[in-house]
Amino acid sequence: MKAAVYTGMPIPGQKSTTVEVRDVPEPAPKDGELLLEIEACTVCGTDLRTFRHGDPKIQAPRILGHELCARVIESRAPEANVKVGDRVAMYTVLVESADRGTERGRENLAMNRPTLSYHYDGAFARRMVVPALGVSNQCLFLVTRETLPEHLALAEPLGSCLNAHSRLRIGLNDTVVVIGAGPLGLMHACLARLQGARKVFVVDTNPVRLELAERFNIDGAILSESTASHREELRRLTEGHGADVVIVATSSSVAQNDALDIAAKAGRVSFFAELPKTAPTAALNVNHIHYKELEITGSYSEKKSDFQAAFALLHSGRFPAEKLITHRLPLEKLHDAFPLMESGEALKICITP
Numbered sequence: 109m110k111a112a113v114y115t116g117m118p119i120p121g122q123k124s125t126t127v128e129v130r131d132v133p134e135p136a137p138k139d140g141e142l143l144l145e146i147e148a149c150t151v152c153g154t155d156l157r158t159f160r161h162g163d164p165k166i167q168a169p170r171i172l173g174h175e176l177c178a179r180v181i182e183s184r185a186p187e188a189n190v191k192v193g194d195r196v197a198m199y200t201v202l203v204e205s206a207d208r209g210t211e212r213g214r215e216n217l218a219m220n221r222p223t224l225s226y227h228y229d230g231a232f233a234r235r236m237v238v239p240a241l242g243v244s245n246q247c248l249f250l251v252t253r254e255t256l257p258e259h260l261a262l263a264e265p266l267g268s269c270l271n272a273h274s275r276l277r278i279g280l281n282d283t284v285v286v287i288g289a290g291p292l293g294l295m296h297a298c299l300a301r302l303q304g305a306r307k308v309f310v311v312d313t314n315p316v317r318l319e320l321a322e323r324f325n326i327d328g329a330i331l332s333e334s335t336a337s338h339r340e341e342l343r344r345l346t347e348g349h350g351a352d353v354v355i356v357a358t359s360s361s362v363a364q365n366d367a368l369d370i371a372a373k374a375g376r377v378s379f380f381a382e383l384p385k386t387a388p389t390a391a392l393n394v395n396h397i398h399y400k401e402l403e404i405t406g407s408y409s410e411k412k413s414d415f416q417a418a419f420a421l422l423h424s425g426r427f428p429a430e431k432l433i434t435h436r437l438p439l440e441k442l443h444d445a446f447p448l449m450e451s452g453e454a455l456k457i458c459i460t461p
């Protein structure tokens with residue numbers, strides 16, 4: 109079968125491709141495992157990063173793809189919570205044993221967290237084996253109503269957003285600003301709206317992205333310019349108070365500083381996006397934290413409970429998933445997805461193997 113395989117780190121002057129769509133042997137499940145036929149797998153920002161820069165954490169060769177919806181076509185796991193014929197979405201963090209992170213319900217922070225598409229083959233292929241750990245940890249979630257597979261594939265990225273929201277306590281009186289109008293930023297904006305936020309604004313440096321953002325139920329899409337006029341604009345829109353909640357969904361220390369600046373007194377700020385590993389430090393105006401008593405939280409991957417909540421939301425049909433999927437491509441055209449994502453033309457791209 110055809111699969112998108114990560115082939116290892118790029119080597120300057122020798123090898124620039126890190127991801128190849130090529131023929132691989134059909135996977136065969138062993139005892140305790142299941143075989144899935146993939147219906148949809150959406151492309152993640154981490155796939156793009158892996159494609160451009162490689163990722164030393166991925167054991168090559170490895171089939172990528174971790175945002176999936178599939179049908180069970182073979183079971184060698186009689187104890188599994190799903191059976192042949194069932195449609196499923198999958199939580200892809202497969203913690204091996206009880207440790208501090210798991211005991212606290214924070215699988216994402218477990219010391220040892222093997223993950224689909226890093227340590228096990230993923231879903232950019234027609235078929236994929238669910239590792240025994242995924243079965244015994246009940247990582248598969250049963251689809252019980254007619255829902256498009258590409259909508260349910262969004263449970264993984266939406267779950268990572270809900271992980272950040274689990275510490276932001278967004279409520280009816282809150283004005284929420286999301287910096288970064290990529291797919292995850294817009295998911296944050298939609299979640300804030302669903303949680304009843306009074307006003308939701310989205311900020312980005314890319315006008316193409318802001319045009320897409322206007323399709324969503326938000327109160328304003330604001331262009332961020334080097335003159336920092338967007339800070340003034342946000343102050344005006346929040347009657348001088350600033351934003352109760354600011355979510356930084358773009359990998360930029362300028363945006364992190366913007367967040368601290370535009371946060372209201374007693375505001376909550378989420379540093380949702382990481383900075384590049386090669387430049388992880390930033391000069392921040394920490395007096396904003398001091399004088400405004402800001403709460404700043406980070407967010408990494410997602411807890412199983414976040415995935416479950418995201419799955420339930422998508423399954424209910426109440427989340428505007430259809431607006432997030434802007435492109436559909438066959439597996440052979442996976443490479444076309446990356447420039448579309450970089451230009452801001454695409455939000456989520458669905459691969460149908």
Ligand SMILES: [Zn+2]
Pocket residue numbers: 152153154174175264265
């Ligand atoms: Zn993802």
